[in-house]
Amino acid sequence: MxxxxxxxxxxxxxxxxxxxxxxxxxxxxxxxxxxxxxxxxxxxxxxxxxxxxxxxxxxxxxxxxxxxxxxxxxxxxxxxxxxxxxxxxxxxxxxxxxxxxxxxxxxxxxxxxxxxxxxxxxxxxxxxxxxxxxxxxxxxxxxxxxxxxxxxxxxxxxxxxxxxxxxxxxxxxxxxxxxxxxxxxxxxxxxxxxxxxxxxxxxxxxESKLRAQENARLERGLLPTPLLEGSDLRFAARYRPGRSRALLGGDFYDTVRTPDGTVHAMIGDVCGHGPDEAALGVELRIAWRALTLAGLCGDDLLATLQEVLEVERPCEEIFATLCTVDIAPDGRRAGLCLAGHPAPLISRPGRRARLLPYENSGPALGLLPRARWPRRQVELGGSWSLMLYTDGLIEGHIGEGKERLGQDGMVDMINRHLDRGLSGEALLEASVTEARRLNGGELTDDVAVVLLSRAEG
CATH class of the missing domain: 3.40.50.2300 (Response regulator)
Structure with missing residues (x-):
C-alpha cells in the first residue's frame, strides 16, 4: 500500500x-x-x-x-x-x-x-x-x-x-x-x-545541579583521610583548588602511620590545575599510600611513583613535584625526600620558623628517566611543627606589581602568625587568607597545606 x-x-x-x-x-x-x-x-x-x-x-x-x-x-x-x-x-x-x-x-x-x-x-x-x-x-x-x-x-x-x-x-x-x-x-x-x-x-x-552535587560528593570522597591511629602527632590541613567551582585540583597530600610506628607524610603538585591533573593527583596519592603501607620509602618509592606517572599521564609534558617526610616512631627525627618540590618549614618553641635544608634534592617526577632522589636525615627535636605546602601558597603576588610572596615572604608571614600565638587549623587558615589578601583576590593556582605538630611531654 x-x-x-x-x-x-x-x-x-x-x-x-x-x-x-x-x-x-x-x-x-x-x-x-x-x-x-x-x-x-x-x-x-x-x-x-x-x-x-x-x-x-x-x-x-x-x-x-x-x-x-x-x-x-x-x-x-x-x-x-x-x-x-x-x-x-x-x-x-x-x-x-x-x-x-x-x-x-x-x-x-x-x-x-x-x-x-x-x-x-x-x-x-x-x-x-x-x-x-x-x-x-x-x-x-x-x-x-x-x-x-x-x-x-x-x-x-x-x-x-x-x-x-x-x-x-x-x-x-x-x-x-x-x-x-x-x-x-x-x-x-x-x-x-x-x-x-x-x-x-x-x-x-x-540536571546540572544534580551533576554538580554528584561531582562534589565524588571529589570530597577523593580527599584523603589521615591514618594516624596510635600516633601522638596532631594533624591539620587546608586545601583550595585553583579552578572555579571545583573541590579538587592537581595538588594532593596524604599521611599514614605504618605498623612500626613511623608516620609518613607527603604533599605533591601535578603541573596544571584542571580535571585531568586532579585525576592524576588522586592516582598518585593512592599509589603513594599503597606503596608506603607495603613498606617502600625514599628513592624506591619515588622511582615507582614516577613509573605510575609515566603510564597514567595524558601527555609526556606532564610532571609532578613531591615532598615526602618519614617521621621516626620517637618523633625526634625524620627522613626528607624532595622531587622538585619546595622544602618544608619547621618551627620550634622559642625559635623562629625556618625552611628545612633542600640541597641535593632530586628532579620532579616525570622529567628524567632513571632519576635518583637522595633521602636526607633531619633532626626535629622534642616539640615542633612541620608545615608541608605546594607552590600555590608562595606564588601569589604582593600588591599590584609582579613581586611574588615567595618562600622568604611565606616564612616571615608564618612567624608573624606564630608571634600572635596561632597554631594548628588557625595558623593554616590565617596563612591562606593572608596570601589571598596580599594577592588582591583568589589565588590562581591550587593550594594545599599540611601541618604536623608534636608537643613533648
Whole structure:
C-alpha cells in the first residue's frame, strides 16, 4: 500500500484584527521565489506542524500572519509516520487534534482496547473510556517522537477533563475547537513555545545541579583521610583548588602511620590545575599510600611513583613535584625526600620558623628517566611543627606589581602568625587568607597545606 505523501502549505493572509506572530519575513530571491532567510533564533519564521486525521476538511486552521504580514509556515500530517518526516529542526510547535475520529487507528504502536459486552446504559461510557485512552496514547507517542517541541492539543469543549489530563501528560496547553481563532491560536503557540523552552531550561538546570552535587560528593570522597591511629602527632590541613567551582585540583597530600610506628607524610603538585591533573593527583596519592603501607620509602618509592606517572599521564609534558617526610616512631627525627618540590618549614618553641635544608634534592617526577632522589636525615627535636605546602601558597603576588610572596615572604608571614600565638587549623587558615589578601583576590593556582605538630611531654 503506497504511503501518503506529506504535504506542506502556507496559510493565506488574514483579515484585519487577526493576531500577529513576531517572526521574521521570508526574503525574495532574484528569481522571485520566496525563500527563508537565516535569522537569529528570536526572529526566525515560526513553523506549526498540525497532526490531524482528516486533512481534507476535518480541521480548519485560522489564518495567522507574522510581524510583517507574511504567511506563516504550516505543515500537516495525517499520522505519526508523516509527522516524523515533517518534524525538522525548524518546527516550533505541534498541534495535535484529539477530537477527530479514529485518531489512534493511524498512530504507529497504538493498540486497540477491547471492551466487554455492555448494557444499554453502559455502552456509551465504555466506548468513551476506550477512545480517551487511545487519544492520550497518541499524545504520549507524539511526546516521545518530539521531546523537545512544544505541543498543543485540540479537543471539543465538552472534553475539558480530557484536555486537562493531556496537559498533565506533557502537553503545554489545550485549545477548544469551537473557540479556535487566529488571535487565540497565535497566543497559545507563543505561550507553548516559551513554556517548553522554560521547561527544558529548568530541566537542564536541575540536571546540572544534580551533576554538580554528584561531582562534589565524588571529589570530597577523593580527599584523603589521615591514618594516624596510635600516633601522638596532631594533624591539620587546608586545601583550595585553583579552578572555579571545583573541590579538587592537581595538588594532593596524604599521611599514614605504618605498623612500626613511623608516620609518613607527603604533599605533591601535578603541573596544571584542571580535571585531568586532579585525576592524576588522586592516582598518585593512592599509589603513594599503597606503596608506603607495603613498606617502600625514599628513592624506591619515588622511582615507582614516577613509573605510575609515566603510564597514567595524558601527555609526556606532564610532571609532578613531591615532598615526602618519614617521621621516626620517637618523633625526634625524620627522613626528607624532595622531587622538585619546595622544602618544608619547621618551627620550634622559642625559635623562629625556618625552611628545612633542600640541597641535593632530586628532579620532579616525570622529567628524567632513571632519576635518583637522595633521602636526607633531619633532626626535629622534642616539640615542633612541620608545615608541608605546594607552590600555590608562595606564588601569589604582593600588591599590584609582579613581586611574588615567595618562600622568604611565606616564612616571615608564618612567624608573624606564630608571634600572635596561632597554631594548628588557625595558623593554616590565617596563612591562606593572608596570601589571598596580599594577592588582591583568589589565588590562581591550587593550594594545599599540611601541618604536623608534636608537643613533648
Amino acid at each position: 503506497p504511503v501518503p505523501v506529506p504535504r506542506q502549505r502556507d496559510t493565506p493572509a488574514t483579515e484585519s484584527g487577526q493576531a500577529v506572530l513576531y517572526t521574521a519575513a521570508p526574503a525574495a530571491t532574484g528569481t522571485g521565489v520566496a525563500q527563508a532567510t537565516p535569522q537569529p533564533p528570536q526572529t526566525s519564521q515560526l513553523t506549526l506542524l498540525v497532526i490531524e486525521d482528516d486533512p481534507a476538511g476535518g480541521l480548519t486552521i485560522p489564518e495567522i500572519l507574522d510581524a510583517d504580514g507574511h504567511r506563516i509556515r504550516l505543515r500537516t500530517a495525517r499520522n505519526l509516520t508523516e509527522a516524523e518526516r515533517l518534524l525538522t529542526p525548524d518546527v516550533h510547535c505541534i498541534l495535535l487534534d484529539l477530537s477527530l475520529p479514529d485518531t489512534s487507528a493511524r498512530m504507529p504502536g497504538a493498540t486497540a482496547t477491547a471492551t466487554a459486552p455492555a448494557t444499554a446504559t453502559g455502552t456509551a461510557t465504555a466506548t468513551a473510556t476506550t477512545t480517551a485512552v487511545d487519544q492520550l496514547l497518541a499524545l504520549r507517542q507524539v511526546l516521545r517522537l518530539a521531546p523537545h517541541h512544544a505541543v498543543l492539543v485540540l479537543t471539543g469543549e465538552d472534553d475539558a477533563e480530557r484536555a486537562a489530563e493531556a496537559v498533565r501528560v506533557g502537553a503545554q496547553d489545550f485549545l477548544f475547537r469551537d473557540e479556535l481563532d487566529g488571535r487565540l491560536l497565535s497566543r497559545a503557540i507563543r505561550y507553548a513555545v516559551e513554556r517548553k523552552r522554560a521547561d527544558i531550561a529548568q530541566y537542564k538546570l536541575a
